[in-house]
Amino acid sequence: MPSADEPFALIIFGASGDLTRRKLMPALWSLYAARTLPEPFAIVATARTGLSDDGFRRRMRETVDTFARLKVPSEGVWERFAAAVHYVAGDPADPALYAKLGAKLGELERGRSGAPANRLFYCATPPSLYDDIIANLGGAGLARPVPGGFTRLVVEKPFGRDWESARALGRQLAGAFAEEQVYRIDHYLGKETVQNILVFRFANGIFEPLWNRNHVAEVQVTVAESLGIETRGAYYEEAGALRDMMQNHLLQLLCLIAMEPPLSFDAGPVRDEKNKVMHAIRPLDPCRVEEAALRGQYGAGFAESRPVPGYRQEPGVAPRSATETYAALRLLVDNWRWAGVPFYLRTGKRLARRVSEIAIRFHRTPHSIFRRGPAVVEANTLVIRIQPDEGIALTVAAKTPGPDLRLAPVRLDFRYGEVFGGEPPEAYERLLLDAIHGDATLYARGDWVEEAWQLLGPVLESWAQEPGPALHAYEAGSWGPAEAEGFIARDGGAWRRP
Numbered sequence: 001m002p003s004a005d006e007p008f009a010l011i012i013f014g015a016s017g018d019l020t021r022r023k024l025m026p027a028l029w030s031l032y033a034a035r036t037l038p039e040p041f042a043i044v045a046t047a048r049t050g051l052s053d054d055g056f057r058r059r060m061r062e063t064v065d066t067f068a069r070l071k072v073p074s075e076g077v078w079e080r081f082a083a084a085v086h087y088v089a090g091d092p093a094d095p096a097l098y099a100k101l102g103a104k105l106g107e108l109e110r111g112r113s114g115a116p117a118n119r120l121f122y123c124a125t126p127p128s129l130y131d132d133i134i135a136n137l138g139g140a141g142l143a144r145p146v147p148g149g150f151t152r153l154v155v156e157k158p159f160g161r162d163w164e165s166a167r168a169l170g171r172q173l174a175g176a177f178a179e180e181q182v183y184r185i186d187h188y189l190g191k192e193t194v195q196n197i198l199v200f201r202f203a204n205g206i207f208e209p210l211w212n213r214n215h216v217a218e219v220q221v222t223v224a225e226s227l228g229i230e231t232r233g234a235y236y237e238e239a240g241a242l243r244d245m246m247q248n249h250l251l252q253l254l255c256l257i258a259m260e261p262p263l264s265f266d267a268g269p270v271r272d273e274k275n276k277v278m279h280a281i282r283p284l285d286p287c288r289v290e291e292a293a294l295r296g297q298y299g300a301g302f303a304e305s306r307p308v309p310g311y312r313q314e315p316g317v318a319p320r321s322a323t324e325t326y327a328a329l330r331l332l333v334d335n336w337r338w339a340g341v342p343f344y345l346r347t348g349k350r351l352a353r354r355v356s357e358i359a360i361r362f363h364r365t366p367h368s369i370f371r372r373g374p375a376v377v378e379a380n381t382l383v384i385r386i387q388p389d390e391g392i393a394l395t396v397a398a399k400t401p402g403p404d405l406r407l408a409p410v411r412l413d414f415r416y417g418e419v420f421g422g423e424p425p426e427a428y429e430r431l432l433l434d435a436i437h438g439d440a441t442l443y444a445r446g447d448w449v450e451e452a453w454q455l456l457g458p459v460l461e462s463w464a465q466e467p468g469p470a471l472h473a474y475e476a477g478s479w480g481p482a483e484a485e486g487f488i489a490r491d492g493g494a495w496r497r498p
């Protein structure tokens with residue numbers, strides 16, 4: 001692994017896209033401003049748009065002012081950062097671009113004689129361009145590390161759209177790169193609160209003994225968004241909630257909750273344990289998909305008291321679209337630790353609130369000695385709040401003050417904001433730094449990605465049929481389709497209202 005102060009070049013494909021604007025450049029700037037970006041560095045951005053270095057830098061300045069966590073303190077500091085940013089115009093499908101990129105990298109690296117040539121390529125383009133980029137990087141000899149340095153490739157999701165296409169992408173990658181060179185980003189893994197799941201579980205002695213079927217009754221993972229699909233109609237029509245969120249972010253969260261302790265917090269052991277969870281999830285029966293999966297689509301409604309259109313009225317969406325904007329799954333992890341504990345996962349756009357959380361509900365006490373209290377005391381629930389209001393809360397029963405013996409649930413609550421103050425770093429900051437340092441622990445491995453597609457295969461196939469299972473309508477601004485309640489009530493449960 002290179003030391004933190006080795007030089008590197010980051011080459012971004014898709015430099016005029018949304019991801020570069022909203023996430024990558026702001027994250028790179030914040031790392032620089034916080035003095036955590038290794039130096040000297042070069043950022044070589046490429047896209048089809050014809051732009052000069054200065055033209056691109058001006059655009060990035062606006063982007064950083066709008067989206068970065070840290071503000072620009074002075075023009076001088078910005079100028080120093082911007083001097084390391086270069087722009088090369090070209091078509092990623094055209095091999096000529098790669099000759100230009102190779103020449104640019106050579107020029108930058110020759111300027112630092114004796115230092116290793118460390119290169120990090122970043123695919124921030126639509127996935128339809130991945131094939132060309134990978135093939136051209138291979139063809140131009142840019143996929144091979146320059147002796148003494150590293151060459152890595154960061155790929156953004158979606159990694160394929162089903163098991164077959166994920167395998168094809170895997171083969172394509174393997175044709176040009178070794179698996180250790182490939183970093184598949186899932187930005188949920190870079191969130192501070194998600195990283196903390198493993199710390200919470202494995203750096204505290206008291207939770208692990210409870211973390212199993214003997215004590216846990218049920219796990220609910222919720223990733224709710226209040227936003228609609230914004231301007232991403234064309235992408236979302238192809239993706240839907242299952243591909244966009246469930247196949248990656250929610251299954252990753254499930255794995256972090258369900259996995260066994262890894263030997264160490266390193267890429268190999270952590271990712272091996274997550275794969276074991278994927279292997280243990282009971283395959284979904286293609287004939288009984290409706291018992292394990294439910295889908296919905298938002299209609300018109302309200303978001304923050306403003307009227308908003310339904311999904312089918314959004315730009316870029318077909319008027320009779322059957323794409324789901326809400327998905328719920330019921331999964332079972334068939335192993336010694338979790339046998340019989342249902343894991344409910346749900347995600348949706350235009351839900352009542354933006355909230356991501358994992359709720360672990362424990363068994364009730366076997367018997368209540370408080371005869372004069374309520375007949376049923378609420379079960380203890382541990383809630384890991386991923387965002388917003390990041391924190392962890394445990395509900396416990398307490399005696400309310402007064403002469404009578406009355407019980408009420410109270411929350412023992414840890415809030416990141418109160419304890420640590422400030423804004424946590426963006427997930428992309430952490431993940432970019434990890435890729436630069438060669439640490440793949442928080443990245444998805446190819447075999448995990450394929451397992452996730454395989455698991456969801458029966459649902460994807462069933463939902464692709466016409467007519468497929470019901471696509472339940474829900475009002476924008478609600479908690480999803482009413483039928484979702486019946487879906488979970490079959491086991492006697494109920495969705496939480498976070």
Ligand code: BG6
Binds near residue numbers: 187225244
């Ligand atoms: C992305 C999805 O992966 O995650 C988006 O493509 C979604 O549709 C986003 O909005 C949510 O990320 P976050 O960090 O805002 O929860």
